[in-house]
């Protein structure tokens with residue numbers, strides 16, 4: 001299994017952007033570049049999901065989603081991977097605990113757009129995710145206010161790092177999270193699918 005997983009060495013800081021990527025678009029690429037800068041990450045891995053456990057509709061075939069994702073992000077510090085298929089997980093809490101065992105000494109940061117923070121408290125073992133890794137949240141059009149008022153944000157307000165200190169997010173002990181505001185890209189996979197699909 002090792003050679004189907006991306007390489008990382010101890011001491012590196014890796015941001016994980018999990019998603020359906022059905023299909024990948026400029027919004028994903030934008031938040032990835034911002035996350036690299038704002039959170040001082042060495043690399044970002046896109047975890048193309050076998051299927052979001054909260055979505056009833058299954059996504060397009062993995063091979064198609066991977067291929068599109070690699071066209072959308074062509075960046076020397078970003079790796080597109082289907083590693084959840086190889087390690088046999090689809091719940092994020094499980095994925096993180098497996099990765100932490102597989103990569104001792106690597107610091108992982110979970111990344112998400114503001115819309116995901118709104119429903120984060122519905123994820124399986126979400127409090128465990130908060131306890132295991134720092135979480136970096138990136139602004140998304142229409143979701144900033146709801147994210148700030150979300151259950152996860154309210155319950156963890158004491159652990160929120162000021163965006164002025166976002167570079168320090170990966171360094172301290174979780175739970176800690178940071179919300180960064182920035183110029184936003186208003187694209188979504190739903191919009192692309194509604195517009196006739198993948199083109």
Ligand SMILES: Nc1ncnc2c1ncn2[C@@H]1O[C@H](COP(=O)(O)OP(=O)(O)OP(=O)(O)O)[C@@H](O)[C@H]1O
Pocket residue numbers: 017018019020021022026027028031111112113114115116138139140141184185186187188189190191
């Ligand atoms: N335009 C965007 N701005 C900020 N974050 C985004 C944007 N698009 C996607 N994300 C974030 O990227 C991650 C993966 O998103 P996903 O693959 O579900 O894309 P999506 O456009 O939200 O898809 P869908 O419309 O099918 O729900 C999520 O954390 C999501 O919040």
Ligand SMILES: O=C(O)c1ccc[n+]([C@@H]2O[C@H](COP(=O)([O-])O)[C@@H](O)[C@H]2O)c1
Pocket residue numbers: 017018019020021047049051052053054055090091092093116122123124
């Ligand atoms: O673990 C969960 O319960 C869970 C519930 C909903 C979403 N997720 C993860 O959140 C990421 C974003 O999903 P999506 O479909 O919004 O792109 C993706 O990695 C999913 O596996 C995880």
